[in-house]
Amino acid sequence: MKSNFFQSVRNGLSCAAILAASTALAEPQHGIAMYGDPALPPEFVSLPYANVNAPTGGKIVTGEVGSFDSLNPHIRKGRVPWQLRFLAYESLMGRSWDEPFTLYGLLAETVETDSTNLWVEFKLRPEARFSDGSPVTAEDVIWSYETLGTEGHPRYAGTWSKIEKSEITGEGKIRFTFKEPDRELALIMGMRPILKKAQWDGATFEDSGLDTIPISSAPYVIEDFEAGRFVSLKRNPDYWGRDVPFRRGTNNIDELRMEFYGDATAMFEAFKAGELNTLRETSTAKWAQQYDFPRVRNGEVIKSEIPHQRPTGMDGFVMNTRRDIFKDWRVREAMLQAFNYEFISEKLNGKDGPPRIASYFHNSVLGMEEGPATGKVAALLEPFKDQLLPGTIEGYALPESNGSARNRSGIREATRLLEEAGWVVKDGVLTGTDGQPFVFDILLKQGSAEHQSIVSIYKEHLERLGIFPTITVIDSAQYRARTDAYDFDMTHFIRGLSLSPGNEQMAYWGSDGVTEEGSRNLMGMNSPAAEAMIQTMLTSSSQEDYRAAVKALDRILTAGRYAVPLWYSNVSMLAHDANLKFSDKLPVYGDWIGFQPDVWWSE
Incomplete structure (x- = not known):
């Protein structure tokens, strides 16, 4: 889909004329939305999910598994909380986490952009x-963006590469001009951390870690802090922005403390003992079975279940289509048919286990119908x-079994598909037309006990097809090196997705990742x-068109x-x-x- 900008150029309108026209039409706003107008008016009091009457005080103590050796999250080096x-x-x-992609003024009082999506200006x-x-x-803003984009963590480089020019256009005004029209980029440019330029005079930004903690607002x-053990943050009593609408009713807790543990078991025991006062659980089975300790029974600890409407993303076992055995979609469908989900889920999660991911944007308004x-x-x-x-x-819908261990219908369909793709069983081994057996390896990371349990059951199911996969478990460093180089057949992967997918989708699914190492395109x-x-998503002029494009992408992926x-x-x-x-x-x-701890309070 061509943008209005390119259509205008094609029709003979000069870029200068376009810029002049868009400048005349632009107006400073209190917020900016990907599509349409922000839900909250200029005079809004607070975010709708914040309590402006919340008391201040208390502390939140969370736990993390692992360690850290840096407190600068903006550089390439080190492990940071x-x-x-x-x-x-x-x-x-x-x-605002109550809207798909809407920003409101924080350090900036206003935001202004043009109708052709070529620049954004903040005051x-x-x-x-x-x-x-x-x-x-x-000056701090310009320095922060340039430094992060050229010397900082790689997550900032892609955005900075799309900027043609950054300039100060007036008192407290900063304008970023894009190399090409990009609706999402105007919002992304409002979300970069702002650091103090003067702090780094004579200092090397990319080498800072524990010695120099960046000053912020x-x-x-x-x-x-104690390296590898804990970090304590205190609420600044002189914080400048307590009356900014975006901040009212937030940041109510006096102290935020992070404790670090060697493993999840030690962290859970620390929570049970009261060393931590909040803990997120990701296992529904553990939530149902192991949260009946004394502090829960006597009411000191509450179990809160907080619903959401965000996409499921993808959590599963990805097949590397760079490998010949997984190039054929019929083989991949056979792998799905052989995976007895209903049986595996009941075995690991119990009879009333969690629902299955049906597509990449499932559970949201963006999911395919x-x-x-x-x-x-x-x-x-x-x-x-012709190419879909x-x-x-x-x-398309994922295969379902009757929950029995045999999964006869799934195995039967998988066999049919494999035969159609040229694979037959000889002497109990699935074999190709070249006489070679169907073999592949499932690569897992150390510490992934649940995933190892899943693939152990899956392996038994595959053996009924004459497929005898190996399972390789390696440490995190080796795992990262191998997956960056796409040196795997099948592995576990998680891809989180939001209600406002944009430029990052090309990094996830774009063809550049087929050969360029280190991409997110694992399949x-x-x-x-x-x-x-x-x-189409990036150039859509309406939310309706945008959602249609995401739903179509969801169908292609699934x-x-x-x-x-x-x-x-x-x-x-x-x-x-x-x-x-x-x-x-x-x-x-x-x-x-932005939910915990931002809008929580202590009574």
Whole structure:
């Protein structure tokens, strides 16, 4: 789909004229949405899921498995507590987790962009201050973006490479001009951490770790730490932005403390003993069976289940289509048929286990609908119908078994598909036309006990087809090196997806990742149709068109049969001390970044 910008150029309108026209039409706003207008008006009091009357005080103590050797989350070196990027730093705009992709002014008082999506301009709040009391300036903003984009963590480089020019256009005003139109980029540019330029005069930014903690403007500052053991952040009593609408009713807790443990068992025991006062659980079986300890029974600890409407993403076992054995979709479908999900889930999760992931954007308004594609989704897929796999347009659903251990119907269908693809059983071994057996390896990371249990059962099912896979378990460093080089046949992977998918989708599914090492495209998919849907998402002028493109992408991914999906939870499971509270009004994202601890309080 061509953008209005390219259509105008094609029709002979000069870029200068376009820029002049868009500048005249642009107006500063209190917020910005990917599509349409922000839900909250300019005079809004607070985020809808924040409690403006919440008391302040208390502390939240969380646990993490692992260690750390750096407190600068913005550089390439070191292991950093992941929460610091969100707790200890601020950006020009703040995200509302009650809307798919909407930002409201934080350090920036207003945001302004043009109708052709070629630039964005922010105006700083004059009262914005760093934790040392010095003002946040336009120079700090420019320096932060350039330094992060050129010397910082790789996650910042891709965005910075799309910027043609950054400039100060007035008192407290910063404008970023893009190399090409990009609707999402205007929002992304509002979400980068702002650091103090003067702190780094004569210092080397990329080598900082524990010795130099970046100064920021956030409500919390790092007060104490012991490398590898704990980090303590305290609420800044002189925080500049307590009356900014985006901040009202948030950051109510006085101390945020992170304790680090060698393994999950030790962390769970610490929570049971009261050393931690909040813990997220991801296993529904453990939630049902192991959270009946004394502190739960006497009411000191509450089990909260927080629903959400965000996409499931994908959690499962991905097949590497760079390998010859997985190039044929019929073979991949056979792998799905052989995976006796109902039996495995009941064995590991109990009879009333969690639901299964049905597609990549399942559980959300962006997920593909049952049955044949219709309307705009069908129209988007139509030009690619000759190259799309069966089920993409007609409709595709994962195979289901009757829950018995034998899974006769699944094994029978898998056998048929494998024979159709040229594989037959000889002397009990599935064999190709070249006489070679069907063999592959399932690569797993150390510490993945649940995944090892799953593949052990799966292996038994595959053996009924004459397939005898090996299972290799290696440490994290080896695992990262091998998956970066795509040196695996099948492995576990998780791909989190949001209600506002955008540029990152090309990194997940784009053809560049087929050969370029280190990409997120583990399955090695090469689909012009998928890339076309992503481009349509990025250039759509309405939410209706955008959603149609995502639904079409979901169909392409799911019918591609690249992964064997596992289960998901449509609620977050948080056990916490009874004195820790949150509002009855929950954001659409549920328990997500910016929920705990941002809008919690202690009574």
